[in-house]
Amino acid sequence: MKKLYNIAVVGATGAVGAEMLNVLKDRNFPIANLRLLASARSKGKELKFKDKVLKVEELREDSFEGIDIALFSAGASRSKEYAPHAVKSGALVIDNSSAFRMDPDVPLVVPEVNPEDVSLNKGIVANPNCSTIQMVVVLAPIHRAVGIRRVVVSTYQAVSGTGLKAIQELEKQVEDLSNGQPVRCEVYPHQIAYNVIPHVDVFLDNGYTREEIKMVNETRKILHDDNLAVSATCVRVPVFRAHSEAVNLELLKELSVEDARKLLSEFPGIKVVDEPLKNDYPLALDASGKYDVLVGRIRKDSSVRHGLDMWIVADQLLKGAALNAVQIAEIAVDQGL
Numbered sequence: 001m002k003k004l005y006n007i008a009v010v011g012a013t014g015a016v017g018a019e020m021l022n023v024l025k026d027r028n029f030p031i032a033n034l035r036l037l038a039s040a041r042s043k044g045k046e047l048k049f050k051d052k053v054l055k056v057e058e059l060r061e062d063s064f065e066g067i068d069i070a071l072f073s074a075g076a077s078r079s080k081e082y083a084p085h086a087v088k089s090g091a092l093v094i095d096n097s098s099a100f101r102m103d104p105d106v107p108l109v110v111p112e113v114n115p116e117d118v119s120l121n122k123g124i125v126a127n128p129n130c131s132t133i134q135m136v137v138v139l140a141p142i143h144r145a146v147g148i149r150r151v152v153v154s155t156y157q158a159v160s161g162t163g164l165k166a167i168q169e170l171e172k173q174v175e176d177l178s179n180g181q182p183v184r185c186e187v188y189p190h191q192i193a194y195n196v197i198p199h200v201d202v203f204l205d206n207g208y209t210r211e212e213i214k215m216v217n218e219t220r221k222i223l224h225d226d227n228l229a230v231s232a233t234c235v236r237v238p239v240f241r242a243h244s245e246a247v248n249l250e251l252l253k254e255l256s257v258e259d260a261r262k263l264l265s266e267f268p269g270i271k272v273v274d275e276p277l278k279n280d281y282p283l284a285l286d287a288s289g290k291y292d293v294l295v296g297r298i299r300k301d302s303s304v305r306h307g308l309d310m311w312i313v314a315d316q317l318l319k320g321a322a323l324n325a326v327q328i329a330e331i332a333v334d335q336g337l
């Protein structure tokens with residue numbers, strides 16, 4: 001008989017946690033028992049999974065007894081505090097936060113790109129940042145085929161990337177503005193409705209934000225290429241769901257637009273949407289609720305040697321978080337954990 005696993009979802013009441021439950025169900029993950037964990041605020045709250053109603057429990061050090069796989073998405077400080085307890089209890093931790101991503105003992109995995117790294121884990125596998133994941137899925141086949149010297153990326157990130165409170169803030173601001181009421185800004189430092197804010201995560205001494213530096217370091221780690229030059233500008237836009245990215249590449253060898261389209265369309269997890277004359281290109285609304293990373297607007301950049309431009313869109317709660325984490329869990333199960 002197929003083995004069944006005891007799963008804990010940490011942050012089950014959040015935007016990522018909700019998708020974690022959807023993806024586990026959708027992919028028919030072999031679950032014996034499911035434990036839903038969140039803060040004391042959510043204790044006793046009921047969530048549906050398949051035909052069962054499950055009660056949310058408060059996250060505690062002893063929450064992981066008997067758990068085989070713990071899927072963490074409750075922020076970096078919760079991961080730092082509780083993941084070691086989960087590992088001590090014998091669970092494999094798949095962590096969605098930035099807490100352990102750059103730890104040399106923690107593999108950082110995008111299943112289409114570096115699935116073999118999962119087996120190097122010492123109890124924790126890290127899920128990359130949402131903006132990194134969708135970009136790296138597209139970079140990987142190009143990097144393998146011709147090599148990449150430099151990546152310049154600008155993101156257009158949806159508010160659900162900040163969590164449930166940010167979704168509510170955008171909804172409320174749109175409502176208040178349409179009723180002539182003043183807006184309140186609690187999650188973002190500026191009004192997000194009808195605005196574009198070049199600020200995701202905190203600013204660092206070098207003028208970049210931490211989100212931008214995550215994209216630099218994580219991309220190099222996943223592609224195993226410390227020489228890859230990456231510069232990122234991360235921008236929050238008033239979109240509910242799915243991140244978009246304008247990506248400019250300087251390749252090591254020539255790759256025609258036609259060959260790039262072919263290479264990308266043959267790679268798992270990618271859908272090429274690239275018929276601009278029919279107004280067909282990747283859109284956040286089309287990517288929402290879907291598993292694939294959409295890529296289009298693929299064109300030659302003649303301003304540099306071997307340049308290529310493109311537009312990449314994906315649902316950051318799915319491929320950028322929950323789907324990627326469950327795919328890692330599936331690999332771990334295939335490897336016997």
Ligand code: NAP
Pocket residue numbers: 010011012013014015016017037038039040041042043059072073074075076078096097098128129130160161162163164165316317320321
């Ligand atoms: P969210 O909607 O704000 O949800 C946060 C979750 O964390 C809730 O379940 C919350 O429980 C729980 N939590 C907060 N404080 C806690 C505590 N002290 N103890 C236990 N649980 C606690 O945020 P989200 O968008 O789901 O993101 C969660 C995390 O996933 C992020 O912080 C990030 O590290 C990672 N992540 C997010 C995305 C994304 O696209 N959103 C992508 C990749 C990774 P309560 O409901 O009880 O407060």
Ligand code: 3JM
Pocket residue numbers: 074075076077096097098099128129130161162214
């Ligand atoms: C996406 O509480 C926190 O530290 C969470 C901040 C956060 C992160 C992160 O740094 O883990 C919010 C949204 C991420 C991420 O995926 O890097």
